[in-house]
Amino acid sequence: MSHFFVRTRARSAFLALSFALGVATPLGAQSPADVAVVVHSGVPIDNMTIAELRHIVLGEREYWPASMRVTLLVGAEGSHERAAMLKDICQMTEDQFRQHWIAKMFRADTAVRPRSILTNDEAVNVASQTPGAIAFVDASKVGKNLKVLKIDGKTPGQKGYALN
Amino acid sequence: MNLSRAFYISTCLVAVFLITPHTASAQPAPGDHDDHVAPALDYPSFHMTGFADVNFASQDVSEGARGFTEGQFVLHMASALSPRVSVFGELSFSPRADAGTGTPAATGYNAEVERAIIRFGQSDYLKISFGRYHTPINWWNTAFHHGEWLQTTISRPEMVQFGGRFIPVHFIGGLVEGSVPAGGLNIGYQVGIGNGRGNVISRGGDAGDNNDRPAYLVNVLARPDQAYGLQLGASAYFDRVSLAGRPEYGEQIFTANAVWGHENPELIAEIADVRHEQVGGGTTTSNLAYYAQAAYRLPVPIQLWKPYYRFERINIAATDPIFNTVPKLVGSTIGVRYDITTFAAIKTEVRIRRRDPSLPRANGWFFQVAFTF
Numbered sequence: 290m291s292h293f294f295v296r297t298r299a300r301s302a303f304l305a306l307s308f309a310l311g312v313a314t315p316l317g318a319q320s321p322a323d324v325a326v327v328v329h330s331g332v333p334i335d336n337m338t339i340a341e342l343r344h345i346v347l348g349e350r351e352y353w354p355a356s357m358r359v360t361l362l363v364g365a366e367g368s369h370e371r372a373a374m375l376k377d378i379c380q381m382t383e384d385q386f387r388q389h390w391i392a393k394m395f396r397a398d399t400a401v402r403p404r405s406i407l408t409n410d411e412a413v414n415v416a417s418q419t420p421g422a423i424a425f426v427d428a429s430k431v432g433k434n435l436k437v438l439k440i441d442g443k444t445p446g447q448k449g450y451a452l453n
Numbered sequence: 454m455n456l457s458r459a460f461y462i463s464t465c466l467v468a469v470f471l472i473t474p475h476t477a478s479a480q481p482a483p484g485d486h487d488d489h490v491a492p493a494l495d496y497p498s499f500h501m502t503g504f505a506d507v508n509f510a511s512q513d514v515s516e517g518a519r520g521f522t523e524g525q526f527v528l529h530m531a532s533a534l535s536p537r538v539s540v541f542g543e544l545s546f547s548p549r550a551d552a553g554t555g556t557p558a559a560t561g562y563n564a565e566v567e568r569a570i571i572r573f574g575q576s577d578y579l580k581i582s583f584g585r586y587h588t589p590i591n592w593w594n595t596a597f598h599h600g601e602w603l604q605t606t607i608s609r610p611e612m613v614q615f616g617g618r619f620i621p622v623h624f625i626g627g628l629v630e631g632s633v634p635a636g637g638l639n640i641g642y643q644v645g646i647g648n649g650r651g652n653v654i655s656r657g658g659d660a661g662d663n664n665d666r667p668a669y670l671v672n673v674l675a676r677p678d679q680a681y682g683l684q685l686g687a688s689a690y691f692d693r694v695s696l697a698g699r700p701e702y703g704e705q706i707f708t709a710n711a712v713w714g715h716e717n718p719e720l721i722a723e724i725a726d727v728r729h730e731q732v733g734g735g736t737t738t739s740n741l742a743y744y745a746q747a748a749y750r751l752p753v754p755i756q757l758w759k760p761y762y763r764f765e766r767i768n769i770a771a772t773d774p775i776f777n778t779v780p781k782l783v784g785s786t787i788g789v790r791y792d793i794t795t796f797a798a799i800k801t802e803v804r805i806r807r808r809d810p811s812l813p814r815a816n817g818w819f820f821q822v823a824f825t826f
Contacts, residue, residue, distance in 0.1 A: 338678075340637065340678035340681070341634075343681070344639070349632070349639075349676075350577055351574065351577055352574070352576045352577045356575060356576040358536040358537070360494065380681070384792075384795045385716070387795055388603075388795065391502060391603075391796075391825060392596075392600075392603050394500065394502065394529070394531050395502065395504075395529050395543075395598060395600050395603065396595060396596065396598070397531070397539075397541035397568065397570055397572070399531075399539070400498065400500070400531040400532055400533040400539035400540070400541065401494060401498060401533050401539075402500070404494070
């Protein structure tokens, strides 16, 4: 009987260790990268506040200075870039964000919804070739043809940067 | 300002739009084009969304339908024609109680063009549009339109009820609108001229104005960055009401609203004062309506539930010449919304209403499934 308890305890310890390794290790290793806010090189802006960014992402601002039309590119549902945008900028859940845009179009505030982008590479490609585009990409994957905006005066990687 | 002058100004503003050089386009500029990347947007970018609802009502004193009813079937269309020009349309199909009667037999549904708008956008500061609108002097009227799924409750406040007479629900004409950052206050404005109430005061003048005095409106709102979710607004509306066989009356409407647009809590309060005065002099009558609504999205794991409460009141002056058949109201609505999915919700509510202190309360229980597709 005692042998049984020893074996059971050993198995429990093994399961607990496996669980700890299986769950904790990936989370610990994945320190999420900062999310860079990138715009087409022709956008006449270098720095934005979170509030200004929120107006863009929620469709309340449709034009850059000089009347340049904003083209909003957002990451696919479930992506880290989209999650950071929702949490740090919109303060909304995924459902609230989708409902916001249905209501936005229904109110005739805008006729164009954000374009959903599947990968960082696609975001970089489309943003670099679309005047007025703004996108959210992994800070380590920003292309050289794009301008990285400062958010509240900070660039990705700096302490206190808002999007991660 | 007379109508011809207003039209002249509007025409000049559109002309300014058309001759202003457009510095940007959502399409790739020549030389930038890469065949591997689809353009961000093709024009026209037609997009359609539908809204519908099914209802059940049980009332001790009948105010409207009882039993199951099909709500409005609504189609909303939006299309960008270019980076600066957009078109919006809203069609509704409403079931008729008299379907199949008369000669020829009445159809099963009334079709209505609720909104048809074309807008030219110069910048966030200046946009010009023409068409048929929901009159932008009331927050609810322009926030939810005919999309029942969008609003937390089943019923609209009675002051903006469709087919109601207190606030002119529709406006046909032109709007100049925009917003400015204003140091984080984010001030928005709308200035409009158009046809006011028609021969039936619950309807706009779709086929033309019934007098030579257009309606004017001004709407101003603020969305301060420091209080994300807060919106404060105020409006003024001026019209002349002409009804067959009656004297003409000037109509002035002043409204104000405050909205906390989050869900924990959601708070909406609006007030409207509608004044009438016979043209050429006479007593001014004042009719006041207001409501306050609170809702709260419950926390995880019951976050799909959202209880709500609304109190509303409509007070009609005894001597008002236009609203003499508009009912008074003191009412409460209490209910709960359950979101089945992101795009469908079940709502149930109890309405307790009194039309006059001398009359008994009208109580009712209501149920609705509302969805978008």
